[in-house]
Amino acid sequence: MIVFPNCKINLGLHILRKRSDGFHDLETIFYPIPVTDALEVISSQELHFESSGISVPGKLADNLCLRAYQLLRHDYPTLPSVSIHLHKHIPIGAGLGGGSSDAAFMLQLLNTKYQLNLTASALIAYAAQLGSDCPFFISNEPCFATGRGEIMEPLQLDLSAYSFLLVHPGIHVNTGWAFQQLSPQVPARSLKEVIELPVAEWKAVLSNDFEKPVFGQHPVLGTIKERMYENGAIYAAMSGSGSAVYGIFPKNKIADIFWDASYRVFTIR
CATH class of the missing domain: 3.30.70.890 (GHMP kinase, C-terminal domain)
Structure with a gap:
């Protein structure tokens, strides 16, 4: 099964205050943009990850696609092992949310492919454990975001013109x-x-x-x-x-x- 995680842009971004947990409260507008990675998952005898395109930095254990898989596997032990291929096209470390999108799409792909029957709200809760931007990519619609970026309110904003x-x-x-x-x-x-x-x-x-x-x-x-x-x-x-x-x-x-x-x-x- 193949999906195409897209990126986002921020239409404005204000940092409002520093929180007691060390994070910051902010407000921003998330808007989806159709520049995409490609993410393929197939059932496998053992868990495997490979990537192509832009080199993905960091330790393999920290990869957001693998972390998304492990998060679901913890609660759904019968989830089979998979082979993951990520073709990275969205620039990394660019403020476009590419890694967050990969993680969110991974959750949705596994939910669909293996019929976990998770609701959108459940997927958002899992996504929030992976990163502040991740929940946005579950709904993937323009929204006004607050908190760390995880509290979202849909907006009727259409820039297709x-x-x-x-x-x-x-x-x-x-x-x-x-x-x-x-x-x-x-x-x-x-x-x-x-x-x-x-x-x-x-x-x-x-x-x-x-x-x-x-x-x-x-x-x-x-x-x-x-x-x-x-x-x-x-x-x-x-x-x-x-x-x-x-x-x-x-x-x-x-x-x-x-x-x-x-x-x-x-x-x-």
Whole structure:
């Protein structure tokens, strides 16, 4: 069975306060984007994982697909061993939620393939154990997210009338460092209110708190954002804590922009 985990972008991101558990309360808008990995699972005599495409860093035991499998196997001991193949296409460490998406799609794939009959709410509860962004990919619909990102409220937000340009220059932003640069505060206007404004007004009011420190450390990211505006973007921003930058353009009117050959560039028309 094969599924295609997609990525997301953040439309605005505010860090509101630091919590007693060491995490931060935030508010953001998650919006799904059809740039995908490919994830295949087949029954096997023993548990096996392999990947292709972009190299997946870290220890095998920490891989989110394997952790998703082990999480379900703990509660469903009859779940058979599987062979997992992940073709990684979504840039890693880019603020696009690719790893979280892989984990969430793994949970859904196992639920469907092996008829575990888990409800959406049960899958969300499992996903929350794997990462703050993971629950979003169970519903995979635009939403207003609070808490650590796991408390979600669906939004009637449709940007299909626009085209998207997504650029990742290969820079890795340390999320822990990025949080340390911020002074959390509650904004005057909630993103839930701001997002209701016309897209043409977002440039002045829709912001990502991480941009100032991250652009200061990596000026090329600010340059990418400005080049998008110079070439017709209605709105442009960094996703999450970076380092992917996206632009929203009029439908099918993305200019031919020359980017460094090392950049990964995605056009969603």
